[in-house]
Amino acid sequence: MSKKASSEKQASRNSQTQGTDFFDTHIAQYERALQHIDVLPHVRLILGQPKNEIIVNFPVKLDNGEYQLFTGYRIQHNNIMGPYKGGIRFHHDVTLNEVKALAAIMTYKCALLEVPFGGAKGGVALNVHKFSRSEVEKITRRFTHDLGNNIGPEYDIPAPDVGTNSQVMVWMMDTYMNMHNLSDKNAQRRIVTGKSLTSGGSRGREKATGQGVVYSIQEWADENNFRLDGATYTLQGFGNVGSHAAAILSKLGASLVAVMDHTGSIANEEGINVRKLTEHVKATGGVRGYTSCNDVTADEFWAMKCDICIPAALELQIDERVASMMNCRLIVEGANGPTTLDGERVLIEKGIEVIPDLMANAGGVVVSYFEWVQNKRSESWQLQEIDERLHFMMRRAYHDMRAFAREHNTDNRTAAYAVAVGRINSVYGERGIFP
Numbered sequence: 001m002s003k004k005a006s007s008e009k010q011a012s013r014n015s016q017t018q019g020t021d022f023f024d025t026h027i028a029q030y031e032r033a034l035q036h037i038d039v040l041p042h043v044r045l046i047l048g049q050p051k052n053e054i055i056v057n058f059p060v061k062l063d064n065g066e067y068q069l070f071t072g073y074r075i076q077h078n079n080i081m082g083p084y085k086g087g088i089r090f091h092h093d094v095t096l097n098e099v100k101a102l103a104a105i106m107t108y109k110c111a112l113l114e115v116p117f118g119g120a121k122g123g124v125a126l127n128v129h130k131f132s133r134s135e136v137e138k139i140t141r142r143f144t145h146d147l148g149n150n151i152g153p154e155y156d157i158p159a160p161d162v163g164t165n166s167q168v169m170v171w172m173m174d175t176y177m178n179m180h181n182l183s184d185k186n187a188q189r190r191i192v193t194g195k196s197l198t199s200g201g202s203r204g205r206e207k208a209t210g211q212g213v214v215y216s217i218q219e220w221a222d223e224n225n226f227r228l229d230g231a232t233y234t235l236q237g238f239g240n241v242g243s244h245a246a247a248i249l250s251k252l253g254a255s256l257v258a259v260m261d262h263t264g265s266i267a268n269e270e271g272i273n274v275r276k277l278t279e280h281v282k283a284t285g286g287v288r289g290y291t292s293c294n295d296v297t298a299d300e301f302w303a304m305k306c307d308i309c310i311p312a313a314l315e316l317q318i319d320e321r322v323a324s325m326m327n328c329r330l331i332v333e334g335a336n337g338p339t340t341l342d343g344e345r346v347l348i349e350k351g352i353e354v355i356p357d358l359m360a361n362a363g364g365v366v367v368s369y370f371e372w373v374q375n376k377r378s379e380s381w382q383l384q385e386i387d388e389r390l391h392f393m394m395r396r397a398y399h400d401m402r403a404f405a406r407e408h409n410t411d412n413r414t415a416a417y418a419v420a421v422g423r424i425n426s427v428y429g430e431r432g433i434f435p
């Protein structure tokens with residue numbers, strides 16, 4: 001490839017990762033699934049766009065006394081199955097298109113897992129690393145204030161996503177409680193999920209998405225007579241999803257051989273100590289500079305030979321070029337939408353199996369649902385009970401997806417979408433459209 005073509009390709013990848021065509025990618029995946037099921041014409045139309053798109057521009061006074069205007073989004077894709085549900089992302093690449101795609105993915109994820117929620121997503125365009133803790137708190141509170149009654153404990157329930165965490169959720173909850181004259185404040189804690197344990201969170205929520213990634217891998221391993229003990233894997237993203245998946249995989253004897261995050265890529269064919277890497281990332285903010293590893297380029301990271309690759313960072317990372325370099329047997333999408341359409345075509349040609357985002361990273365919303373139920377009933381479940389319930393729901397969804405894929409001879413993503421859309425279609429079929 002000429003240098004010009006190569007730099008154009010890089011530019012196009014960069015614009016993809018900024019979310020310009022993430023929604024189109026999602027729609028193409030959705031429409032591919034529609035070829036395998038009978039869907040009512042009006043349901044096709046309804047699901048093709050979100051129900052509500054809320055955009056707020058709000059000012060915040062920064063530590064240096066200056067004001068900055070932020071743009072925040074809350075996209076409510078569909079709520080026929082239950083209240084809108086989905087994360088809040090703080091990242092400089094957040095766009096309307098990106099949040100629309102993420103909201104739709106939530107609708108189908110909940111339907112596939114049989115979680116009685118609909119789909120939503122939110123975000124604020126900001127580089128969270130450039131703001132102080134008190135600035136992030138002010139941004140969170142002002143965003144929550146401006147969303148007003150567009151969120152609510154029975155209507156639309158946010159959760160953490162990239163760049164947000166349990167502390168951000170607790171600030172959202174506290175702001176919401178102070179804005180509303182509520183008789184039973186404690187029961188309203190379910191306005192958000194992913195809270196800290198002390199402020200009404202659930203045991204197991206912090207690790208839930210990573211735990212669900214591992215449950216998905218275990219189902220695949222059982223199906224394929226594959227031993228996880230001694231298996232090798234690579235990980236893009238060492239945040240909430242990636243680090244918890246890695247910690248659990250270590251206990252099962254799998255070996256992490258390369259990691260990439262926003263600070264760089266590191267590799268060690270002999271295996272990386274996940275506990276020590278976690279301490280390093282906590283102390284320094286990223287994987288870069290971790291000793292006992294070699295620094296590698298992004299291309300070397302993607303080309304690393306391994307059994308399993310877990311993308312757990314951002315969308316549209318595995319494009320045609322990256323997919324053609326990959327040397328693994330299985331991709332497990334901890335992230336939402338990490339694979340482009342061209343990337344997926346190459347993976348299928350190469351015989352690399354994909355456990356798609358709808359399935360692989362659903363553990364977070366499942367345990368968010370458990371948190372919401374516990375808050376509603378003033379209950380506190382034990383971790384063992386949460387893990388067992390999560391495992392049951394992940395296993396059921398995995399086998400629903402695989403059964404469809406086998407019966408209709410489709411890839412797993414098409415099957416996951418088809419099962420989910422089929423369930424939503426049945427509800428629309430029974431209820432009809434008002435008026």
Ligand SMILES: NC(=O)c1ccc[n+]([C@@H]2O[C@H](COP(=O)([O-])OP(=O)(O)OC[C@H]3O[C@@H](n4cnc5c(N)ncnc54)[C@H](O)[C@@H]3O)[C@@H](O)[C@H]2O)c1
Binds near residue numbers: 239260261263335
């Ligand atoms: N947190 C959840 O419960 C949850 C649930 C379902 C899906 N997800 C999805 O998982 C993914 C990760 O979410 P998270 O909650 O772990 O976020 P996080 O903010 O905790 O971690 C994000 C990770 O991605 C890395 N990253 C960011 N930009 C990158 C880049 N350009 N290149 C390489 N790495 C980069 C960061 O360094 C970090 O390690 C997202 O796609 C999110 O939507 C999260």
